[in-house]
Amino acid sequence: MKKERVTLTLLKTLGSCRRRFHKTPNVAATHRHQTTMEEQQLHSDRYSFNPTLKWNPEVHNYFAKAYGVERFSRISIALTRPSRYSCIRVNTMRSTTDAVVEKLRAILKESSSGSGDVSENGANGNLALVESEDGDSNPLRGDCIGAGAVSKCQIPGMEYVVFVWGSGPRHINYGYAPDLPPPKEVIVSRKCAEAVLRGAQAYVPGVMACSAHVEKGDTVAVSVAVEQKGVDGGWGIGMTRGTVLQGSQADPYYFERNGLYIGQGTAMMSRAGLFRVPEGVGVEMKNRVYELHSFHNVLEGEIFLQNLPSIVAAHALDPQKGERILDMCAAPGGKTTAIAILMKDEGEIIATDRSHNKVLDIQKRANEMGLSCIKTFKLDALKSVSRGNHTNASIGPSSCDANNGMANKVSDSSNVQGEGILSIIEDRLKTEVMEENGNGEKANGKVYLSKADIRKSMRRARNGPGRNQSLGGRVDGSKGFSPNSFDRVLLDAPCSALGLRPRLFAGEETVESLRNHGKYQRRMFDQAVQLARPGGVIVYSTCTINPGENEALVRYALDKYKYLSLAPQHPRLGGPGLVGSCEFPNGYLEEWLRPGEENLVQRFDPSSPLDTIGFFIAKFVVGSKDG
Numbered sequence: 361m362k363k364e365r366v367t368l369t370l371l372k373t374l375g376s377c378r379r380r381f382h383k384t385p386n387v388a389a390t391h392r393h394q395t396t397m398e399e400q401q402l403h404s405d406r407y408s409f410n411p412t413l414k415w416n417p418e419v420h421n422y423f424a425k426a427y428g429v430e431r432f433s434r435i436s437i438a439l440t441r442p443s444r445y446s447c448i449r450v451n452t453m454r455s456t457t458d459a460v461v462e463k464l465r466a467i468l469k470e471s472s473s474g475s476g477d478v479s480e481n482g483a484n485g486n487l488a489l490v491e492s493e494d495g496d497s498n499p500l501r502g503d504c505i506g507a508g509a510v511s512k513c514q515i516p517g518m519e520y521v522v523f524v525w526g527s528g529p530r531h532i533n534y535g536y537a538p539d540l541p542p543p544k545e546v547i548v549s550r551k552c553a554e555a556v557l558r559g560a561q562a563y564v565p566g567v568m569a570c571s572a573h574v575e576k577g578d579t580v581a582v583s584v585a586v587e588q589k590g591v592d593g594g595w596g597i598g599m600t601r602g603t604v605l606q607g608s609q610a611d612p613y614y615f616e617r618n619g620l621y622i623g624q625g626t627a628m629m630s631r632a633g634l635f636r637v638p639e640g641v642g643v644e645m646k647n648r649v650y651e652l653h654s655f656h657n658v659l660e661g662e663i664f665l666q667n668l669p670s671i672v673a674a675h676a677l678d679p680q681k682g683e684r685i686l687d688m689c690a691a692p693g694g695k696t697t698a699i700a701i702l703m704k705d706e707g708e709i710i711a712t713d714r715s716h717n718k719v720l721d722i723q724k725r726a727n728e729m730g731l732s733c734i735k736t737f738k739l740d741a742l743k744s745v746s747r748g749n750h751t752n753a754s755i756g757p758s759s760c761d762a763n764n765g766m767a768n769k770v771s772d773s774s775n776v777q778g779e780g781i782l783s784i785i786e787d788r789l790k791t792e793v794m795e796e797n798g799n800g801e802k803a804n805g806k807v808y809l810s811k812a813d814i815r816k817s818m819r820r821a822r823n824g825p826g827r828n829q830s831l832g833g834r835v836d837g838s839k840g841f842s843p844n845s846f847d848r849v850l851l852d853a854p855c856s857a858l859g860l861r862p863r864l865f866a867g868e869e870t871v872e873s874l875r876n877h878g879k880y881q882r883r884m885f886d887q888a889v890q891l892a893r894p895g896g897v898i899v900y901s902t903c904t905i906n907p908g909e910n911e912a913l914v915r916y917a918l919d920k921y922k923y924l925s926l927a928p929q930h931p932r933l934g935g936p937g938l939v940g941s942c943e944f945p946n947g948y949l950e951e952w953l954r955p956g957e958e959n960l961v962q963r964f965d966p967s968s969p970l971d972t973i974g975f976f977i978a979k980f981v982v983g984s985k986d987g
């Protein structure tokens with residue numbers, strides 16, 4: 361609605377501007393001046409980054425009730441922006457934090473001297489990029505100033521975590537002037553834009569449209585096509601890949617892209633090349649709205665790029681040397697490896713995931729990091745408790761030939777969450793096709809899919825690209841584990857992922873799909889409860905802001921299993937949970953926490969000064985199961 365109003369105002373203003381040109385010369389001169397100023401204002405609004413997150417209206421109402429209108433509005437804005445720092449966990453089994461800090465500083469210095477857009481900050485020996493427009497009052501910063509600076513985390517026990525500070529949002533001059541031809545442009549898909557905002561380049565599969573006559577080396581303004589509501593009520597991108605942009609209002613998504621410019625870059629190939637070659641960098645970003653360093657393939661095995669709340673979740677589990685720990689939905693292994701390092705690689709971590717290829721990904725991570733206490737299995741978390749005689753973990757390899765040689769980029773699980781519910785996947789896939797570009801990032805493509813495509817994509821989303829397209833490697837299957845056989849269980853559940861940042865569209869989730877995520881998570885939690893021994897611990901976490909998958913799960917757990925109780929967590933960086941309940945128009949009552957429970961969970965609010973993703977952690981202690 362808001363965008364439509366903006367569009368109308370823009371049209372009206374431009375329309376009235378045009379009419380003014382036809383008046384007498386003197387009046388026209390005055391008005392031309394005004395027009396130019398108005399147009400400049402309109403264009404500086406246009407060539408900016410100020411996205412509005414679209415929600416399903418019922419979901420919007422539900423969240424607005426849960427958080428209050430203002431807080432939800434702040435959260436919605438924060439979700440569209442990336443965190444202004446990269447959080448790096450050091451593999452202390454392989455390196456020291458100081459050594460990593462030195463190496464990162466050297467890498468940043470080298471990359472900045474290559475690009476020429478970073479200057480030395482003599483005061484602390486760090487690097488200072490262009491300052492961001494708004495202040496950054498992140499308490500994690502301490503006295504570490506300047507974008508490009510590297511600092512060690514000051515939280516006791518988390519000194520092995522390193523932050524690399526970025527900046528944004530920055531104002532970018534796209535070279536618009538009323539009397540000049542419009543800047544050359546490239547439109548990228550939403551997923552591509554989200555990756556670019558996190559520091560990636562714009563890869564070819566993500567490029568959707570481009571101005572005519574773009575040649576290699578041209579400077580282009582990069583904007584994003586975000587899903588719009590179609591006439592059938594569904595969301596989609598009504599644009600064919602390869603569309604030619606004229607720089608006029610007749611361009612597809614011209615008005616919809618107001619305030620959706622993510623930076624300026626250099627075309628790495630001509631327009632024809634951009635739509636002909638299958639992979640590679642299409643636009644090398646030179647001037648970004650958010651300046652964040654990409655640590656892709658940097659210091660492999662020594663560091664792991666991980667969101668701060670995920671590291672906190674591993675700490676909340678409080679794993680001890682020699683214990684037996686289950687990580688139920690473990691791929692790609694971020695928390696598994698964090699737990700292993702906290703245990704100094706002594707003990708046993710069983711890391712399971714439903715997808716064969718994702719299990720390979722955990723193995724790859726563990727091998728890279730030199731961790732030997734991690735055992736991986738392909739297992740559906742809904743069948744984690746063994747039935748009958750199958751009490752041991754492994755039923756032997758569900759493997760693929762290590763040399764079958766089919767190269768495959770293992771998918772980034774953070775992009776595909778909550779894929780357990782087929783109806784949800786089907787809904788999503790109707791509006792979205794995942795393409796993988798050369799960097800393993802995913803991009804939205806066109807909208808129309810046959811039923812066979814949908815079925816194939818559903819299988820892919822559920823299970824990864826499939827064994828025949830695997831990198832190769834052995835994956836053991838499992839029939840599940842004996843009840844009470846683990847000291848601690850982590851259930852980092854597949855979820856709606858509505859806390860991940862940056863996110864430029866949120867309209868795909870409905871109240872019903874959100875509720876389905878909750879049902880799925882409860883079934884998984886039922887398994888976790890059986891597997892944790894009396895006296896043991898269960899940590900439940902999600903990367904969503906949806907109370908139905910967070911506080912409502914806690915309520916379910918505490919009401920159903922009287923021997924569970926919430927336990928305090930260390931460290932405690934997140935805010936309190938939501939107390940109360942929400943009644944839906946159909947009479948369904950969703951109950952959250954009761955007074956006194958709110959400070960026993962951690963809720964990471966993306967709009968808080970910590971500037972993290974939206975995340976939730978609950979820690980349960982298992983009491984005696986007798987009686």
Ligand SMILES: C[S@@+](CC[C@H](N)C(=O)[O-])C[C@H]1O[C@@H](n2cnc3c(N)ncnc32)[C@H](O)[C@@H]1O
Binds near residue numbers: 670695
């Ligand atoms: C939030 S991600 C886990 C991230 C991981 N804990 C980490 O920190 O790297 C959720 C994972 O659950 C897996 N998953 C979804 N449904 C599952 C099921 N029924 N059984 C086992 N794993 C499942 C997905 O494959 C995905 O890898």
